Structure formats: structure tokens, C-alpha cells
Amino acid sequence: MKSRRLDSSFLSAFFGIAIVLIPCMILTSCVEEQQLEELVQETNKEEIEQEIVEPEEPVVALPGLPEDVAGYERWLKLNAEPIPPVAGGDPHNGTKNVYVNQARDTIAPDGEQQFPYPDGSIVVKEAFRPNKDYVGLIAIMRKKAGTDPDHNDWAFIEYTRNDPDADFNVIASGRICWSCHARVEDIDYVFTELD
Ligand code: HEC
Structure with missing residues (x-):
């Protein structure tokens, strides 16, 4: 039980x-x-x-410009404020911005800009012509080892256009450019310093 x-x-x-x-x-x-x-x-x-x-947004260069400057507007801008036209005659007439394909830390490791620019640097200047609302001038400096050792290996070239829908065309390059930029040889031929 x-x-x-x-x-x-x-x-x-x-x-x-x-x-x-x-x-x-x-x-x-x-x-x-x-x-x-x-x-x-x-x-x-x-x-x-x-x-x-x-x-994926495709980055395309402005018409007539080489592909290696496509999207330059997204690069590091050297100037904090737009550079106004130079009174009494401007070699690159207009209101300008200057960009470089380098990081701030690379060209200014301790907060202060170092020179020279590294090999492979591309400096692009865009200018809005007076009273115009589109980029009418593009000036480019490319640093490539062996290009021109007498002028810190920079290659200079400039393009212009007179219509927002037109292609850019080469207007000048070489000696005419570096002969004036040699005034700032001590800061590697680039007038505009990093702000
Ligand atoms: C008479 C002098 C002079 C000549 C010639 C000249 N430049 Fe410049 N360039 C300047 C000055 C000054 C600046 C500084 C920004 C400004 O005020 O436009 C400058 C700026 C530039 C910049 C932006 C980087 C920087 O140095 O500040 C580029 C790129 C440039 N020039 C390319 C060219 C090219 C390419 C040519 C030839 C087609 C040329 N320059 C001819 C005076 C000159």
C-alpha cells in the first residue's frame, strides 16, 4: 500500500x-x-x-578637364574664405578657392603646414569670373617626381571657359606660370597657404 x-x-x-x-x-x-x-x-x-x-555616386570631372581632378571640390580646401580678385590686375581673374588632394594631417601634421608638398600632390584652383556664377577658370599644379626638378617637379596648366555648359580649354602652361610662382619658391611655389 x-x-x-x-x-x-x-x-x-x-x-x-x-x-x-x-x-x-x-x-x-x-x-x-x-x-x-x-x-x-x-x-x-x-x-x-x-x-x-x-x-554609389559617380564622380565626374567638369567637361574638358582631366579625370584626375574629378571631385576636386571634395578635397581639402586651403583657404577658409573665398580669395577675392586681386586689385589692379589678377593673373587668375575672379573669386577663387584652392583645393589639394591631401589630408590636413599629411600636409600639417602638427597643425602647422609643412613644405614641400608630397609627390603626387595636385593643387586645383577654381575661379568664378567677376559677376559670373559658374566656374570659368581652373588652374592646376601637379607634382610628379622627375617632371621639372628645377621647379620642385610641379607641372602647371590652366583651363578656361566662357559658358557654364561649354568645355574647358587649355589657355596656358609651363614657364609663364612658374616664372611668377617662383616668387613663393620658399613655400613650394604655392601662394595660398593652409588656413
Ligand atoms: C603674375 C603671376 C602669376 C602667374 C603668371 C600665374 N599665377 Fe598662379 N597664382 C598667382 C597668385 C598670386 C596666386 C594666389 C591666389 C590668387 O590670388 O589667385 C596663384 C594661385 C595659383 C594656384 C593655386 C595655388 C596657389 O599658388 O595659391 C594655381 C594652381 C595656379 N596659380 C596655377 C597657375 C598656372 C597653371 C599658371 C599658368 C597658366 C599660373 N598660375 C600663372 C600668380 C600667378
Whole structure:
């Protein structure tokens, strides 16, 4: 009698626990599965959103300009404020900005600009002609080892256009440029210093 009573109380305890545990286990696994599904959906959504928010924007050069200056407007700008036309005659007539394809830390490691510029540097100056709202002049200095050792290996070239839809054309290059830029030979031929 005693053992039968034990058996039945053991069995009812066992079933009691099982009744509570089994639905719990099913519920937990369902919740986990649901959470997993939500996570997958979330990740997919994020990936899709990223694709929409950050499309690859092709960077193209202004018409007539070489591809290596495409997107120069996103480079480091040396001047903090636009450079106004030089009174009494401006060699690059207009309101100007000067950009370089280097990081601030590279050319000014301790906050102060170091010279010379590294090999491979490209300096681009854009000018808005007086009373015009489009870039009408692009002057470029490219530093390539071996180009012109007598003038710190800079190659100079300038382009202009007189219409916002027109292609740029080369107007001058070489000696005419460095002969004047030699005035600032001590700061590597580049007049505009980093602000
Ligand atoms: C008579 C002097 C003179 C001549 C010639 C000249 N420049 Fe400049 N250039 C300057 C001055 C001054 C600046 C400084 C910014 C400004 O006021 O336009 C300058 C700025 C530049 C800049 C921006 C970097 C810097 O030095 O500040 C580039 C690039 C440039 N010139 C390229 C050329 C090219 C290419 C030619 C030849 C087609 C040329 N320059 C001819 C005087 C001259």
C-alpha cells in the first residue's frame, strides 16, 4: 500500500511538472524563433535601406578637364574664405578657392603646414569670373617626381571657359606660370597657404 501511494504521488508530481514545463518549452522556442525571424527581417531591412541611402555616386570631372581632378571640390580646401580678385590686375581673374588632394594631417601634421608638398600632390584652383556664377577658370599644379626638378617637379596648366555648359580649354602652361610662382619658391611655389 505504502509503495503504491508513493508511486501515485510521484506520478502526479511528474505530470504536474511536465504540464507546466512542456508548454513553457514550446513557448520559449516559439519566442526564440520569432525573435530570430525579426532579427533577420531587421537586418535585411537595414541592408536594403543602406543600398537606398548610400548609392554609389559617380564622380565626374567638369567637361574638358582631366579625370584626375574629378571631385576636386571634395578635397581639402586651403583657404577658409573665398580669395577675392586681386586689385589692379589678377593673373587668375575672379573669386577663387584652392583645393589639394591631401589630408590636413599629411600636409600639417602638427597643425602647422609643412613644405614641400608630397609627390603626387595636385593643387586645383577654381575661379568664378567677376559677376559670373559658374566656374570659368581652373588652374592646376601637379607634382610628379622627375617632371621639372628645377621647379620642385610641379607641372602647371590652366583651363578656361566662357559658358557654364561649354568645355574647358587649355589657355596656358609651363614657364609663364612658374616664372611668377617662383616668387613663393620658399613655400613650394604655392601662394595660398593652409588656413
Ligand atoms: C603674375 C603671376 C602669376 C602667374 C603668371 C600665374 N599665377 Fe598662379 N597664382 C598667382 C597668385 C598670386 C596666386 C594666389 C591666389 C590668387 O590670388 O589667385 C596663384 C594661385 C595659383 C594656384 C593655386 C595655388 C596657389 O599658388 O595659391 C594655381 C594652381 C595656379 N596659380 C596655377 C597657375 C598656372 C597653371 C599658371 C599658368 C597658366 C599660373 N598660375 C600663372 C600668380 C600667378
